[in-house]
Amino acid sequence: MAAAINSRELILEILLQITRDGEYSHIALKNALDQYQYLDKKERAFITRVVNGTLERMIELDYIINQFSKVKVNKMKPVIRTILRSAVYQLKYMDSVPDSAVCNESVKLAVKKGFMNLKGFVNGVLRNISRNLADVDYPDAGDLIHSLSVRYSVPEWILEQWLTEYDEESVRAMAEEFLKEKPITVRCNTDNISREDLLGILHSEGVRAREDESLPYALHLTGFDYLAGLESFRKGYYQVQDISSMQVAEWANPKEGDYIIDVCAAPGGKSIHLAEKLKETGHVEARDLTEYKVNLIRENIIRSGLSNIEAVRWDALQADENAVGRADIVVADLPCSGLGVLGRKPDLKYKMTKETQKELVLLQRKILSVVTAYVKPGGKLLYSTCTIHQEENEENARWIEKHCAGLHLIKERQMLPGRDAGDGFYIAMFQKEERHLLF
Numbered sequence: 124m125a126a127a128i129n130s131r132e133l134i135l136e137i138l139l140q141i142t143r144d145g146e147y148s149h150i151a152l153k154n155a156l157d158q159y160q161y162l163d164k165k166e167r168a169f170i171t172r173v174v175n176g177t178l179e180r181m182i183e184l185d186y187i188i189n190q191f192s193k194v195k196v197n198k199m200k201p202v203i204r205t206i207l208r209s210a211v212y213q214l215k216y217m218d219s220v221p222d223s224a225v226c227n228e229s230v231k232l233a234v235k236k237g238f239m240n241l242k243g244f245v246n247g248v249l250r251n252i253s254r255n256l257a258d259v260d261y262p263d264a265g266d267l268i269h270s271l272s273v274r275y276s277v278p279e280w281i282l283e284q285w286l287t288e289y290d291e292e293s294v295r296a297m298a299e300e301f302l303k304e305k306p307i308t309v310r311c312n313t314d315n316i317s318r319e320d321l322l323g324i325l326h327s328e329g330v331r332a333r334e335d336e337s338l339p340y341a342l343h344l345t346g347f348d349y350l351a352g353l354e355s356f357r358k359g360y361y362q363v364q365d366i367s368s369m370q371v372a373e374w375a376n377p378k379e380g381d382y383i384i385d386v387c388a389a390p391g392g393k394s395i396h397l398a399e400k401l402k403e404t405g406h407v408e409a410r411d412l413t414e415y416k417v418n419l420i421r422e423n424i425i426r427s428g429l430s431n432i433e434a435v436r437w438d439a440l441q442a443d444e445n446a447v448g449r450a451d452i453v454v455a456d457l458p459c460s461g462l463g464v465l466g467r468k469p470d471l472k473y474k475m476t477k478e479t480q481k482e483l484v485l486l487q488r489k490i491l492s493v494v495t496a497y498v499k500p501g502g503k504l505l506y507s508t509c510t511i512h513q514e515e516n517e518e519n520a521r522w523i524e525k526h527c528a529g530l531h532l533i534k535e536r537q538m539l540p541g542r543d544a545g546d547g548f549y550i551a552m553f554q555k556e557e558r559h560l561l562f
Contacts, residue, residue, distance in 0.1 A: 178470050183275075213225045301466040324355045325353075379404040384497055386494045405451075408435055457508060463510045504552070
């Protein structure tokens with residue numbers, strides 16, 4: 124019989140992996156839930172909500188704690204800091220959890236983790252906060268950056284950047300959207316099953332499915348516990364993919380027989396979508412850097428049942444002479460700052476820096492200088508990112524036209540959370556001149 128697991132202790136360990144050890148939130152949470160599949164649905168939902176909620180609201184939580192603690196958050200032991208953050212999230216945003224239970228369980232957890240001498244401190248801070256939450260003194264709205272940062276838990280440097288690129292209304296809408304609970308979006312594999320039949324199967328599995336208004340094969344799912352535990356998922360009836368990401372294959376509009384290279388493909392959603400559109404013809408080569416990422420692609424290909432796609436380990440910075448001038452379509456969805464997906468990966472806003480952004484722009488351009496050569500005359504390049512940073516997006520599109528021979532911008536679009544459907548996402552489509560030969 125499996126040993127009993129303390130949910131709050133597991134939450135603490137997951138949050139420490141993310142905030143102290145540098146693990147990505149979606150990986151840390153998935154690994155924990157995979158390990159403890161036997162936990163009941165309610166307990167798994169509690170763990171997921173507290174982990175994600177604590178990360179989403181961390182700047183606000185620290186601001187609240189600092190008002191009621193003589194020891195400031197950045198001076199606390201990581202374990203104590205993390206216990207307090209997750210507790211304050213429950214106190215403020217989870218009415219279903221009694222305040223007394225939050226305080227008592229947090230004190231027990233501190234003792235269990237070896238901080239017996241700090242149980243009075245933890246208890247005192249949390250009791251004080253629970254009595255005075257309604258009286259928290261938030262920053263004055265006149266200090267726009269600081270006020271937005273605390274209320275929406277977005278680092279100030281990111282807000283400063285957004286406000287130089289977008290108007291205040293758009294920035295507020297994005298910040299609000301990132302804090303909203305979202306369904307999982309999937310793309311139905313209509314070659315294997317009709318949308319109507321899939322809706323029936325999902326209903327029988329207890330999953331609530333809402334049809335998307337813009338794409339007939341897209342569904343938004345809620346009410347399930349563990350996606351990989353659903354037979355419909357294991358049979359490859361659908362792929363997890365955001366609505367904005369689906370636009371890449373829509374824009375590419377491949378014709379039967381096309382040869383397509385996706386240079387940074389993991390986990391493979393766009394590649395598989397393109398392979399489906401080829402109607403069992405042509406070939407998609409889904410590439411990525413590491414064996415781990417390539418295996419993710421392979422797993423999804425196996426589930427899809429497609430035979431016109433393969434996963435290949437290849438460094439996008441390394442030129443492939445055999446691919447030069449051969450691809451009808453090249454997809455370059457490149458490593459980026461990820462500031463368009465903060466609703467699904469909230470820890471990214473704390474990990475990203477201005478310096479790292481600059482490094483990513485240079486990396487993107489290095490990769491583009493290599494992979495754009497694979498586009499055949501008359502072929503297409505689809506450049507995309509999951510960010511809303513103009514230097515990684517529109518400015519890179521201008522760079523491609525200037526530095527990548529023969530490629531001309533056909534169209535581009537920046538999708539913004541709170542304004543457009545799905546994630547913050549950028550796509551630019553280029554076409555190579557027919558007369559421009561590369562040999």
